[in-house]
Amino acid sequence: MIIQELRKLIESGEKIDVEFKRSRSDITKDVYDTVCSFNNRNGGHIFLGVKDDREILGVEPEAIDKILRDFTTAINNANKIYPPLYLTPEVYEIEPEIKIIYIRVPEGGQVRRHNGIIWDRTYEGDIDITRNEELVYKMYARKQGSYYVNKVFPGLGMEFLNSDLIKRARKMATGRVDNHPWAIMNEEEILRSSGLILTDMETYKEGITLAAILLFGKDSSIMSVMPQYKTDAIYRVENVDRYDDRDVIITNLISSYDRLMEFGKKHLNDVFVLEGIQSVSARDRILREVISNILAHRDFSSGFPAKFIIEKDKIYTENSNLAHGIGELRLDRFEPFPKNPPISKVFREIGLADELGSGMRNTNKYTKLYSGGIPSFDEGDIFKITIPLKNIATAKVGPEKESVGQSVGQDVGQGVGQEEAVLQELILKLINKNNRVTKKQIAKEASVSEKTVERQMKKMTNVKYVGRGYSGHWEIRD
Incomplete structure (x- = not known):
């Protein structure tokens, strides 16, 4: 040196x-x-x-x-x-x-x-x-490369798992890939092929693993082997001291994925974006990556509950982690490390995740499309992902409690699509906040083009510009 x-x-x-x-x-x-x-x-x-x-x-x-x-x-x-x-x-x-x-x-x-x-x-x-x-x-x-989810429970048999859920997983896998090997396997063979039935090296008895219980277990089975297991979904936009909506999820990982996706779609608007010439749901792509991460890559030995939180200006997730480094991860020098291989394998087979390392690239790509921001990934004993948002992502369609009044309910959301309704709602909010706001400022806040703002404002019969040039102002009519 x-x-x-x-x-x-x-x-x-x-x-x-x-x-x-x-x-x-x-x-x-x-x-x-x-x-x-x-x-x-x-x-x-x-x-x-x-x-x-x-x-x-x-x-x-x-x-x-x-x-x-x-x-x-x-x-x-x-x-x-x-x-x-x-x-x-x-x-x-x-x-x-x-x-x-x-x-x-x-x-x-x-x-x-x-x-x-x-x-x-x-x-x-x-x-x-x-x-x-x-x-x-x-x-x-960290040193030995061992995996906690490979813990074997010799006393627990197939009856502790949800048979319908395994069948659903097989249907999801075979629906994605022609001639998928799971198509001709029974439920036990699917578990064996995925490394979810192993031999306990202390007792030399065979049994289902913790990963099998987390993926396909009945709720009572999960609680019996892991009473600390929990995923907390929180929506915090209006009531920032507590929350506006919450879902405490204590069920298998596949059903947890469904509930977290529903929670995210419920509270985040699906803003129209183009990937090349094709319309895509950047919101859904982002949700898929961050949700699969907190479910498949968490350290299940810890009592720290995984968190999925939506706030006005960001989404962020937290989950316990066996860290292989400390600090912010960078896309140009990121080296992925498998955390729970058997869980990740099943997630990939049924289409809930892609190959190791692709999640960070996809999240970065679709966050830029969705909000124009750059996500951050912080490695440590608690792994954190932060997705910046624009106001349009969490703006509500419908009557407001404050000064927007009934005009929003009457003029926004009737005869227009959800995306247009959300943008018009945001325009009204910004005008109520500052009646001299410019179209350029609105476009920047909404993460859309100025032409899109002009086009929407022409449709809004309850908004009028009074005066000329910079000396004028916007008015909202009842």
Whole structure:
């Protein structure tokens, strides 16, 4: 690493993958805590001879050899760091006659402990998670690539599943693909082919998996094995302190998908958009991607309920996650990682999802068409998706409680399509808010062209422009 890169790291300050330690004359115990936390998480950079406020103190020249020797000995000592690590600290003269020690810690393939303690890394620093069973499980799952949904229940048979739901899944799969292999399989064979019946390696008994119960289980079966399971759908536009509508969903994943889609369609207008020369429902495409994500890719070992929330200016989702990185994901360097392969496989077979990694690209594409915005994807122990919206997406058609009055109910929504009614409703709202609003401003707010606004306003017999030019204003007639 060159001096300029080191300086840039120091100038950026401490964060989840950068840590400063004074350690001028001796190496302190907490350096090894940070080595373990970085190795257990995503790797990082440790600087010895730098204060927390980025001031470069340097390491005392006569102490450098001892610090290097002590550090190398400690990380190779299984009684101190377990399993042992092999790192090479480097000495750099960062400023004239001021030397620091730089330690690059990679992400490890095993869970490491310092003096028997498991350390993890967050934005706040190093945290001891040894006694937190949930966090320890998540760490081992990240390292071992194991999947919680493959947990086998040898005592549960096919009677704990909804037979009609499996038949529906077969119909959905065969309706999409000619000669689909499920067409000639019975229900048990479908489960086996999807990896939903496995052998418990502890008891060597066969049984249905947690994934099978989540996908096809009866509600009582799901609650018996996972009482914390829940998906919360919230619509919050008028009553921002609580909610305007809510659906608490505690059922199988396939039915949950249907209910979340219905909830989204109920509260989001299907704004007309073109993909090339073809009309598409960008709203439905966005809903499909974000809903399949919170259902198929969540960490089911966590008690954190998945959330699907619609607000005036955005949709956002939250679900527990086995993170393989921290921070915002970028489309140009995103590397997808399978979270629950057996659930994802069934979702792909029945058409509720596409290949791994396509969801982020599709969401980005259709959000631009729907609202002109760019979605964000934040990776962490809680995975978050945010979809920006324009007012036209959540504008209601029909009478308003406020000053729009009866004119909306009389002139909007009668004799026009839903899209036109929604746009006319929004125009009336914007005029009530500012009677000097321009057509250009309305077009920008509605995410449509200025010509579309002009065309709709000509149809609105209850709206008239009084005066001339910039000195005039809009009036709404009763």
